[in-house]
Amino acid sequence: MSGHRRGTPTPDRPGDGDTAHEEARETSGATTGLVLAFVAQHAGEAAVQEVLARAGVPFTADELSRASTWTSYDTRIRLFTAAAEVLGDPGVMFRVGAESLRTGMNPSVVVLVRAMGSPRQVFARLPRAVANFSTTSTMEVLEAGATSATIRYRLHEGYVHSRLDCDYARGLISMVPTVFGLAPAHVVHEECESDGHEACVYHLSWDRRSRRPWRRRSEAAADAELAALRSQVRALQSAATDLVDGEDLDTVLSRIVERAAAAVLAPAYLLAVSSPLGGAPLVHSSGLPPAEVPALTARLLAGEDLGPGAVVVDVASARRTHGRLAALHRPGEGGLGDERTMLAAYAGHAAAALDLVMALEASRAETRRAGALLELAHGLSQAVDVPAICQAVAGALPGIVGCGSSGVLLWDPAGAVLQTAACAGLGAEQEGVLRAARLHAEDVPELFGMLSDREPRVITASGGSAPMRELLTALGLGDVVALPLLAGSRFLGVVTASWAAGETADALDRDVLARLRGVGDQASTALQKARLLETVRHQATHDALTGLPNRVLFRERLVAALAATPESGHVGVLFCDLDRFKAVNDTLGHAAGDELLRQVSARLRAAVRPGDTIGRLSGDEFAVLVPRLAGTRAADAVVARVAAAFDQPFRLEGTPVGVGTSTGVAVHSGRSADPSADAERLLRDADAAMYRHKQREHPPTSAPRGD
Template sequence: MTLSGGRSAGPEARETSGVTTAGLLTYVEAQGGRDAVARLLERAGVTATAEELADQSRWFSYATRVRLFSAATEVLDDPDVMFHVGAAAMRSGLAHSLLLVLRALGTPRQVFRRMPRTAAKFTTVSTMDILTTSATSATAALHLHEGYEHSALDCDYARGLATTVPEIFGLPPGVIVSSQCRVGGGRTCVYEVTWERRSRLGRRRRSDGAADRELAALRGQLHTLQSAATDLVGSDDLDTVLSRIVARAGEAVLAPAHLLAVAAPGGGRPLVHSAGIPDDQAQELARRLLAGEDLGSAAVVVDVASARRWHGRLAAVYPSGEGSMNDEYAMLAAYAGHAAAALELLFALDGARLEASRAGALLALAHELAAAEDVDSISSVVAEALPRVVGCSSASVMLWDASAGQLKALASANLTRERSGILVETPLRPEDTPELVDLLTTREPRIIRDADSSPGLQRLLAQIGVADVVALPLVADGTFVGVATASWDVGEAPEELHGDVLARLRGVGDQATSALRRAQLLETVRHQATHDALTGLPNRVLFRERLLAELSSSGEQAHLAVLFCDLDRFKGVNDALGHAAGDELLRQVAARLRAVIRPCDTVGRLSGDEFALILPGLVDPQDAYGLAGRVADCFAEPFRLDGREVAVGTSVGVAVHEPGSSAEELLRQADAAMYRHKQGHRSPRPAG
């Protein structure tokens, strides 16, 4: 397993445990006071603060370590200072958890036999071999990895540290009897340490020192756990708490890397935090952790679980399986218990906040829907509310067009502009979408997965980046109105979509259905108030509104004209064929007028057999008479009424807008021109 480190110019490499830097600062302060520590940091030129360097859970680069060692030698003016720092490790606060683990091994000889694993807890740039051991001696070889410059001060520190092993058991410090730095000009240092036998010491002397250190370590470990518990519950931000769990894990069990994988509350992608592991490796390791796979001797793995709930797993990770030791599982598990309690509290707070937020979102939705008057604005309000209420990644509102036989998206939320455009421009038709047929016939919600959806729908989901969808039919008074969708990106959907998710979606859907039904009724009323019931054309009210709008927006270089039309011999049709035929004639006239005007023009029925047209954007005023001629020509063919062909003509008056004239004046001018035309039976001509 490869862990992060190395000599890149990015963040501080994780190559030296904070236990080492903390011990150094403790020794320097004891010898020269706080001023000496300040001078040490200044001379070393490191960016870390004294507080950071004293944090045993942190890791620093090998370059930082060597600069601190060199600066300490200069500040204390002692060439052997690093040997003394190593020898004073027990008094400088060596990691309590490690001391307890080493103490449990029973003898100095057993500790030295485990020294290669112990060394991995302090550095990732060198490895150790134990060449020989006896009841009172051990020979160790320290190998510096390629790519790092050898430091004699680092070798001094390691030798001093080796002398502290007998002290773990209440024995006097060991003695270095031989030492070879850079054996054969290579990258290896070899040294031999000896110590006294237990039998040569009095019983009281043998036990008191060890017991005191063990008691101090136990107290220190308890303080660490208590401090960790306080720290973990000191934030109500999930990301901060997860980061703290990983950082504090370094105090529970020394390791160059730690990994936390927590199952996301409510499902979705797991929450992964790590230190000392590249992101791509962290994601894969997290997957294996949550799947319950064995990471082997390279990791100490514990469950993060409370009495109520299993949250995930926490691991201390070592390179190539070196470093993990007996009893560390229990220490990491004790810490994981505090982490689980913190997560339990935080998830409970998050749950309460989430429910309050959703309740607020539902209340806000009700207020916004009350203010929204048209279908478009209601659809937008509902789509924007769905992610807040349901907790989905994205959402949409799609309306059913019965005349076209298709379902078309009207609004979406949390999609990019490009993806939203694709959704809006891709209507769904029953003949191509079995899922839509199911919604139309059963009127029941449907869960749609990209992997098993129909080809057309699968293609659409891929284009908009959606993997899972809950589609809720919107039904008002037995009429299928449309569909509200809650959707999730790949890996984001909760495991269970039928429970709370569907209940919240139904709550929004009920409000949406009522609002859409109300908007459709209002739209019908507005249409009836502004359109002619017989022909469907704008009536006098809407025609005048559009004329005013065109007058206010017309430019200086464009001209606007109004045409006024009156049917000839309309009364005769009514008298001869009846009012039903007269109504049919008016409908056919409306259809012919729609067919001859431009898309930008407006045709309306003002009353009886009077029609009017608005012609905006004319380059030349004379163009109005050409359009009037086309209107007159559409009456050349007879109309078919009750199986009979009936010839009906029209009189057309034209008025071109001049600066300063009002809409009413323009209508009066066109009306007057129409009457002159009717009386003279001549071609249309200008008003006046």
């Protein structure tokens, strides 16, 4: 008779490498594995595949043979039914249970049963251990004696009873005395749920002594225990190899949880170990609702009592304690005996494997860190300006320091403000918040402190100043290490390493600060060089007296403007020459002449549009680049504004001095076929137009050109 479950199954992940199946956790792999092992021994692997095909279960034979794989009651009954059909034996499930000691019962169960000393002790504790195999039934011992017992076995509400399940339970119960070298128990079963009774009742009896000679009985019991111990050793050795073969730490931790089921049968497991890189503990679980895991993890690591159904051990080697492992039963349920010793033995192997894996992880982390440092060095060597340097530093920091995100903030001494130049590891919205932030020294005590003592600061979302708490909350960060960037005693800015809330734990150690200082030193040196290079470039392309672009830079911008001009566009160049400049130098001196040039440059800046360029080409000659002109006549308006800049006299050494200008204009229309040649032509044409204007306003007899 096939059974089924009413209701919605819960999702389960059987183990590492398995496909996730939507299955209720109602039947342990210790049961399904026994069925498939029996079929394989009596009919071969082809029969196993036939059983799986007939049952239509969404699992492989390997998955169903793992103690960590839990399936639904419906899957269990379909497997039982298919096995009976393939083997052609309606009563085969009794044999599966009765012969389980020989066909592959979990070795840890055999060892625990044998350690209890007698069948009577086993049957007395059996009801507590039923949930390790099935969560759909309840067992009660109604009467127990030295050689007899009465057991009541009832299926929970919502499930349809199967006689195959009953046969399997009878077989398992009859097998218990054989673990002690005795004959199987005799089971009388007159009340069955399949016949309409409220529960299945089993009357058991067994011989206190074997009918065989004493020596043979002792040898049989010893053989069963020895075989189980050997199987356990092989399982532990296999587990150690399997763990070390893990590709990464996450895989290894998942396998530890999976393999724990082979050591101790339980409905659920929880593992929490410290991260080799610091931060929050690494947690893996099986059989637990995700919502319950965080609270249970906190209690596990705090050493709190998880209840009478929990078996908890330290995952510790001779070198270090990694964390804790728990096999979890429901209250009132548990194991057959000293499961803690079994789990501790396994945890010791797991810890030794973790020693190796974490050493490998640390080595890999150092390799990644070295790679990140090389990338940073390469990036800084290729960076040509301050923004590129800041981005290279911010991008490299997470790999070097081990933080989740990073940033470089530069100090503006004129505005006494710190603002972001580059960041990495943040989402687009977070990056927008950080780049929009302006940190003023008078508002942020942490910044004021760094300006005063030049020392780094560890800032937390809970313990920082109000502005920093607000910023970190908006960014979703819990902790930030801020290190000043210094050029000698000069404060350049701050480099930051940051972690999301709950990520850091022990990560903010000396190593983190040392690595951050190393990056900060490189960043400071690169920023100094970049700013020095910017100064050299500026000096090479700008007039030292007025700060305006010189002829070289003016021509570069003119060429670029011509190259970008569309077919319908216009570019204009104004060439300006001061009137009476020589007279100022002759009468008031060259210092006054220099002051005049500075005041002229300031007025010209105010007269043109933001996108226009003013250049000092030589002596008293200035030029104005006007891209994006509306038309050739539009240049006249620019000329008028330039001329108006000279309407008011200039004040030199307390004396008002009237100075005029002669201005020439040249306009290029349409796309430029040769921007460089057109730039030279425009400059010549504007210069010629300026000379013609000067000739008209000041004939040669009045003053030579340049006066």
